Amino acid sequence: AQTVTQSQPEMSVQEAETVTLSCTYDTSESNYYLFWYKQPPSRQMILVIRQEAYKQQNATENRFSVNFQKAAKSFSLKISDSQLGDTAMYFCAFILPPYTGGFKTIFGAGTRLFVKA
Amino acid sequence: GAVVSQHPSWVICKSGTSVKIECRSLDFQATTMFWYRQFPKQSLMLMATSNEGSKATYEQGVEKDKFLINHASLTLSTLTVTSAHPEDSSFYICSARQGPPVQTSYEQYFGPGTRLTVT
Numbered sequence: 569a570q571t572v573t574q575s576q577p578e579m580s581v582q583e584a585e586t587v588t589l590s591c592t593y594d595t596s597e598s599n600y601y602l603f604w605y606k607q608p609p610s611r612q613m614i615l616v617i618r619q620e621a622y623k624q625q626n627a628t629e630n631r632f633s634v635n636f637q638k639a640a641k642s643f644s645l646k647i648s649d650s651q652l653g654d655t656a657m658y659f660c661a662f663i664l665p666p667y668t669g670g671f672k673t674i675f676g677a678g679t680r681l682f683v684k685a
Numbered sequence: 686g687a688v689v690s691q692h693p694s695w696v697i698c699k700s701g702t703s704v705k706i707e708c709r710s711l712d713f714q715a716t717t718m719f720w721y722r723q724f725p726k727q728s729l730m731l732m733a734t735s736n737e738g739s740k741a742t743y744e745q746g747v748e749k750d751k752f753l754i755n756h757a758s759l760t761l762s763t764l765t766v767t768s769a770h771p772e773d774s775s776f777y778i779c780s781a782r783q784g785p786p787v788q789t790s791y792e793q794y795f796g797p798g799t800r801l802t803v804t
Contacts (some may be wrong), residue, residue: 611797612797615792678728
């Protein structure tokens, strides 16, 4: 069974500093997709960044980047130059391609991030 | 693009009544839609997966007779909570995945959620 583990229930960071959120997952498949979603107080889920497992290059979206370590099954999110608007719950998520029979997205428990002024 | 709407955004109903929540993909065709339930400060719990034109697949422990899901078209799925009780009070979120020929990394697009309170 696929699982996603986020070991940090809460984190805080000073505005303009950098913070890294950790995520590990477990699967026996070699092809899959990983995501980080953000859920601000409005509770609207927002995609932050995605990574295809077959791509070795780490994904980057502006201030957000990932450190994807496939062998270690690790997928951490780095937020640079943290802004007050980054305060939210962050969920790491994993999905297998449909042809593997797995089509559901598996979410981690989430990490609540507070950005302090 | 890829916007998903939910209606209503919040609803209060009396115990024993039924309430319907709509989920619409506004600018794309969604062959697959998902319904989640989220308790305060917790992760999303998948309730069921619905494919257009077929019966929904419910996760273990989810009562299919209580949570009726209908995916009647490529842009609309509904969740009906039947005979609601206070323990059904929760935040319900739907999401949609684009169908062929466009499938962008199997990303899901989420609705804004519906807060259900059963009194």
